[in-house]
Amino acid sequence: xxxxxxxxxxxxxxxxxxxxxxxxxxxxxxxxxxxxxxxxxxxxxxxxxxxxxxxxxxxxxxxxxxxxxxxxxxxxxxxxxxxxxxxxxxxxxxxxxxxxxxxxxxxxxxxxxxxxxx
Amino acid sequence: xxxxxxxxxxxxxxxxxxxxxxxxxxxxxxxxxxxxxxxxxxxxxxxxxxxxxxxxxxxxxxxxxxxxxxxxxxxxxxxxxxxxxxxxxxxxxxxxxxxxxxxxxxxxxxxxxxx
Numbered sequence: 033x034x035x036x037x038x039x040x041x042x043x044x045x046x047x048x049x050x051x052x053x054x055x056x057x058x059x060x061x062x063x064x065x066x067x068x069x070x071x072x073x074x075x076x077x078x079x080x081x082x083x084x085x086x087x088x089x090x091x092x093x094x095x096x097x098x099x100x101x102x103x104x105x106x107x108x109x110x111x112x113x114x115x116x117x118x119x120x121x122x123x124x125x126x127x128x129x130x131x132x133x134x135x136x137x138x139x140x141x142x143x144x145x146x147x148x149x150x
Numbered sequence: 151x152x153x154x155x156x157x158x159x160x161x162x163x164x165x166x167x168x169x170x171x172x173x174x175x176x177x178x179x180x181x182x183x184x185x186x187x188x189x190x191x192x193x194x195x196x197x198x199x200x201x202x203x204x205x206x207x208x209x210x211x212x213x214x215x216x217x218x219x220x221x222x223x224x225x226x227x228x229x230x231x232x233x234x235x236x237x238x239x240x241x242x243x244x245x246x247x248x249x250x251x252x253x254x255x256x257x258x259x260x261x262x263x264x265x
Contacts, residue, residue: 034193065253075240075255088252122193138184139253141193 035059036142038123044148050111053145057104057125063087064106065126065139066098070119081106113149120144152177154243156256164264169213169228171259173241176222183224184242185215188258194240200224211235236263 035058045051057064066078068091077090081100092098095113100106110117124139157172175181182201186194198209205217211234215226224241241256 034195036193074257077253077255124194138196138199139194141186141195143193 034140034142036123036125036140038121038142038145040145041143042146042148044150045113046150047113047115049113049149050109051113051147053108053110053121053123053147055106055108055123055125055142057106057123058140061125061127061140062104063126063137064100064104065124066092066106066108067122067124068119069122069144070116073119075122078108110147115149118147118149120146152181152243152245152252152254154241154254154256156239156241156259158259159257160260160262162262162264163231165233166230169226169231169235169261171226171239171241171261173224173226173256174222175224175241175243177243177245179245182244183215183217184244185209185213185224185226186240186242187237188240189237197226197239231261231263233263233265236261 037056039054043051062083064081068076068078078092079098080088084100095111098108122141122144124141126137126139153176155174163169184199185197187197188194197213198207200207200217208214213228215224217224238258238260240258244253
């Protein structure tokens with residue numbers, strides 16, 4: 033158990049709908065990452081938040097958005113869903129941001145949310 | 151700019167034989183390197199990491215990796231494969247970019263262990 037929780041575990045919805053995925057990082061971790069994993073595209077980095085602020089963007093579509101709240105949990109919002117958005121969505125957290133004294137912080141991954149768009 | 155290349159998308163070994171999963175990286179600065187493992191329908195789990203200390207890094211479950219700067223490689227090895235090692239493995243490079251940690255994942259190597 034990594035200490036990162038994600039809800040829900042499974043989500044089935046129709047095209048055109050909007051869903052919200054939730055992530056709670058490990059206690060004390062300030063940085064949250066979102067990833068999408070699909071069979072055809074592999075593991076894709078979407079977005080990173082640190083202490084409530086967006087810090088890095090990856091291959092995130094305009095239909096997707098995220099935020100990190102004062103209690104450090106994060107939500108990923110997916111709207112106007114398409115069949116191709118069906119994937120596993122992972123959240124990961126890490127203690128801090130940046131590299132200090134040559135050290136780099138590993139990420140702790142949640143179990144993922146499996147989204148199926150029909 | 152950083153990048154990471156996992157040279158094999160699939161590797162198949164017999165149980166009890168050595169495992170070698172290859173990873174090459176490109177980085178502008180002194181990177182940190184990681185290997186993660188993902189078992190089917192599970193999240194990713196850290197196997198080991200290199201952060202400029204010893205070049206030979208030991209991880210969990212008997213895995214180890216050697217950082218070779220001259221070859222820009224960070225290959226993952228295990229002396230003897232176990233059935234439970236069947237999973238997908240990701241090599242990851244991380245470096246400081248404008249004061250923030252930038253992380254790049256490889257495309258993954260699926261390890262099959264044959265009984």
